[in-house]
Amino acid sequence: MEPGTCRIATGAFSRLKERHLAELHDHEVKKTRAWVLHPDITSDRTRRDPVAGLEEAVALADALPELEVVGSEIVRLPKIQPGHLFGTGKIEELKQRMKLAEVELVLVDGPVTPVQQRNLEKEWKVKLLDRTGLILEIFSDRARTREGVLQVEMAALTYQRTRLVRAWTHLERQRGGLGFVGGPGETQIEADRRAIDEQLTRLRRQLEKVVKTRELHRASRAKVPFPIVALVGYTNAGKSTFFNTVTGADVFAKDMLFATLDPTMRQLVIENAHGGDREIILSDTVGFISNLPTQLVAAFRATLEEVLDADLILHVRDIASEETDHQRDDVLKILRDLGIKDDAPMFEVWNKIDLLDDEARAARMERAAHEENIFAISAVTGEGVPELLAAVSAFFEEDKIERDMILPYADGRKRAWLFEEGVVLSEEMTEEGYQLKVLWTPRQEKQFREM
Template sequence: MAELYEHEVKKTRAWVLHPDITSDRDRRDPQAGLEEAVALAAALPDLEVVGSEIVRLPKIQPGHLFGSGKIEELAQRLEAEEIELVLVDGPVTPVQQRNLEKDWKVKLLDRTGLILEIFSDRARTREGVLQVEMAALSYQRTRLVRAWTHLERQRGGLGFVGGPGETQIEADRRAIDEHLTRLRRQLEKVVKTRELHRASRAKVPFPIVALVGYTNAGKSTFFNTVTGAEVFAKDMLFATLDPTMRQLKLKDAHGGDREIILSDTVGFISNLPTQLVAAFRATLEEVLDADLILHVRDIASEESETQKEDVLKILNDLGIKDDAPMFEVWNKIDLLDPEAHAARMERAEAEEDVFAISAVTGEGVEALLAAISAYFEEDKIERDLLLPYAQGKKRAWLFEEGVVLNEEMVEDGYALKVLWTPRQEKKFREMT
């Protein structure tokens, strides 16, 4: 019965266009750009990508984006293929969008609109859902020709692609602003709750290790491999949108247990719309708090170096400094041919803080985990403390940490001798 239903669901026939502006000196490899745009479109289950192409342009036409000849040529192709939705991999102004939709008699989504749809489909936490909706409303506020029917719809998605319940209601600025105000109030409450959770985690003396990387680099697969968690991991762009945190036990140099918190985060992407960088800043706050960042790279991708630049740029935008503690993890070495595999392994071994692994086969993972553990090896310091009797909570924490060497009850409170790491001392000083 489920299979029958699956066949009955009609997907929207889509066509992907990648404008290659030849006068733009900073333009990237158009073929790689087109492939990424197609992968983005494939991340939406309601779409069927029928075809795609690169459209070379000397310059952008203000009113229609493309020249009249190209518009007519595409109109014939889109009609012949019965296309319902055109995805343009780049920015499209409201005027261009309205004109092209009129000329082609289809719906049109630019790159920002498509990514918003994907974010809406993938967001899991309450905060993620609110942030996506706010970003979508801010985006739609500039496009009064569009409908904001997603506010009234029960299904997922943001209403750009269309679907049940669409009525083409005019997106009125005042209504959007009122809704944005309500969402901000809800978000403030959610963020306060998150701050409480973060404050409670700050009292735990476990270091936080954050996974970052270009989308589809294999972060979630690595996360699942080492923690045994079942985070949604699929060969699909933006598979993970909300941070997932798990406690992980590593072995220290003496064979004992070392506990860390591993955090998986949303994948980054080139030309991420500014609305979304702002919207997901809170989602990426785990990275700002991290004691160590693991930058996971798809080393088998031809775009690996370019993707690295994109990730580092977004980290800088988020306030992560260049000298932040970071390991570079070259993932997917199992996809390289033997010669390239050997060369990458040799280069990784020669470079400090670079590790070549396969999250799928497990190759190199143990060495990486050992290096993470070694990074947190710290010399212990002996201290004498005097705790007033009223600070029983802090005393209990010291015993839980196993750092107390000796304790005496004196007139003013507890006289303790402790042996702890600088990290534990810092946590202790921060406790109220």
């Protein structure tokens, strides 16, 4: 194997940008000039609005600070050309435009096969990334926790393993052995794939350790009688802004796709119906997106397990987006893929009503007022947020149940817990142990039984 080959194949996917993004110069990042193409396959009956698709693709590119989008366009195609994706005339036309714009990187908003990528790079003399590659770049740039980094690494290696056909020019050569065993030896591509598989095995072992730690944290949270509320939604729907508004946290929130990658959890105190305090745990999660790479759906399943454990899901929607209904469908599909049932407790949060015109805003507010579990808010101005929090609190109002029990004298820890929870109505000492009368919620009873 040639020196450096394995390192390139198995290193963090974030290293990929070192090959096509500009180097640091005079302590400033020289931005790479990028051109965004959105293929619109006219024969595809399931295709969506190409204008909205192009806008989202440009927003994805803008999410990487190293890129400068100097051009973008929709390319209408009756069908995909297997070898080059586009027809020869369109390839030449694009080549001339990109040459004039001094384009260094082309981003294709859709899947591009290794053969198509190799041929287009050869024709245009530029680097090329497809939608999956770009999203992996963004995730690599944003991952902060150990688990997030490992998951991006695994997703990237899985993606790159399928593209070794174009990764190096030496792959057709065969590497001979030491002469002890007959035969021509394994091909270079087989060696590189084997190296990636070995690296994936090492990463899985590391990730298993991290996941075990998360499970311990989850188990410790389970002992706390606070319900978990998870925020989900299409990327850039305003989840982190809402999270910051209600918790006072300082989670990175910006008008860009995938501003949040790693999950963040905070304890939140809200008023209950009786004027007292109710404590919940609020979890902010990574934003979903249409056509999410399959590698990332699998890799980030553990990250999104917080949603599986949630007692209530808040589905935050950008109600001002023209694509809001499609985005809702994408989110619900991914939730189903994660194992969330359709009847799971969920509130729809129609965010960004402050961006609607008066007529559209009035219509949305009217509908939200008359439909169950729909709340129109603005995370920026705070409008509608108190009503939403009141509904969250009311959701967790539980009828209390009175129980009589005998607790052995040896169970001092359980007795102490009952008094800490304030559920003991009366207590008498008998020959068998403490005779207690308690008034508690089903959640408290369940927690007591599991102690």
